[in-house]
Amino acid sequence: MQPTAQAPGQTEAAKSQFPAMRADFINPFITSTVRVIATMAAIQPLPGRPRIKTDSRTYADVTGIIGLLGEGVEGTMAISFAESCILRVVSNMLGEEITDLNNEIEDAVGELTNMISGAARAELETKSYSFRMAIPSVITRRGHSIAVITRFPIVQIPFETDFGPFYVEACLHQVPKA
Amino acid sequence: MLDTNAKILVVDDFSTMRRIVKNALKSLNYNNVEEAEDGASGLEKLRTDHFDLVVCDWNMPGMTGIELLRAVRADPSLKHLPFLMVTAEAKRENIVEAIQAGVSNYIVKPFTPQTFGEKLHAMFGEKAA
Numbered sequence: 001m002q003p004t005a006q007a008p009g010q011t012e013a014a015k016s017q018f019p020a021m022r023a024d025f026i027n028p029f030i031t032s033t034v035r036v037i038a039t040m041a042a043i044q045p046l047p048g049r050p051r052i053k054t055d056s057r058t059y060a061d062v063t064g065i066i067g068l069l070g071e072g073v074e075g076t077m078a079i080s081f082a083e084s085c086i087l088r089v090v091s092n093m094l095g096e097e098i099t100d101l102n103n104e105i106e107d108a109v110g111e112l113t114n115m116i117s118g119a120a121r122a123e124l125e126t127k128s129y130s131f132r133m134a135i136p137s138v139i140t141r142r143g144h145s146i147a148v149i150t151r152f153p154i155v156q157i158p159f160e161t162d163f164g165p166f167y168v169e170a171c172l173h174q175v176p177k178a
Numbered sequence: 179m180l181d182t183n184a185k186i187l188v189v190d191d192f193s194t195m196r197r198i199v200k201n202a203l204k205s206l207n208y209n210n211v212e213e214a215e216d217g218a219s220g221l222e223k224l225r226t227d228h229f230d231l232v233v234c235d236w237n238m239p240g241m242t243g244i245e246l247l248r249a250v251r252a253d254p255s256l257k258h259l260p261f262l263m264v265t266a267e268a269k270r271e272n273i274v275e276a277i278q279a280g281v282s283n284y285i286v287k288p289f290t291p292q293t294f295g296e297k298l299h300a301m302f303g304e305k306a307a
Binding site: 035036039040090093094095104107108110111114115117118119121122125133135 | 195198201236237265268269288289290
């Protein structure tokens with residue numbers, strides 16, 4: 001993807017410190033998401049155009065969140081699914097029909113978050129960014145909203161499937177190395 | 179060669195991945211499978227029962243997979259136990275660390291049942307079906 005313009009209203013400090021809309025930061029999240037969903041659920045997601053969120057909230061039915069803590073860079077990654085989409089993804093992963101947003105869905109979204117962030121981190125490693133492992137959290141409630149409290153821009157990547165949409169959001173920023 | 183009656187311990191904090199691994203094992207005719215939710219409970223099972231293979235995640239709360247691997251290799255009664263690491267950690271340094279700790283083979287998530295079978299067969303010097 002090509003670099004995208006900063007959203008209006010961002011501070012000069014954020015602009016100067018945050019390179020996250022560079023393709024080398026965003027593409028690992030796109031490729032790892034497509035690879036994980038395609039491999040584990042046999043569903044080919046179609047990525048849309050990444051954008052910087054100008055509103056602070058995402059509405060979804062299930063969301064997995066994981067911290068991205070590394071040497072010189074830190075942030076978060078979230079993946080938010082519509083109910084129809086995640087029910088099909090998890091049903092395909094487990095080889096049995098799941099019809100409710102139950103504990104199995106929460107567990108599976110945690111594992112998907114883990115896998116996608118792990119694959120993205122591995123790709124970012126090749127660009128000299130090193131991250132530590134983290135444990136994901138999952139929120140399940142129909143129509144919940146996710147608001148990441150940060151002064152740095154959040155990149156949202158929409159994905160379409162035959163079973164509904166999902167979104168990956170990443171907020172990465174550089175920090176002084178220890 | 180790993181007998182289809184082999185007793186296998188699957189260690190992962192996510193029940194989803196335990197089920198996916200169990201399904202992959204079942205497709206290879208391995209049905210004698212037990213589960214543990216973390217390294218500590220896995221080690222307890224290994225010390226109180228006989229297993230022929232461990233399939234283990236790396237990133238778990240409490241005792242991690244690499245800590246379980248080191249504990250297994252340090253235990254005279256378990257040190258030769260085949261140990262397959264299944265993990266989202268694809269960093270070269272993680273793979274090197276696991277090899278140095280004595281892992282038998284290593285699968286990076288995401289994986290297909292076919293990949294799982296190939297890695298398992300490779301551990302026991304078999305050709306994949």
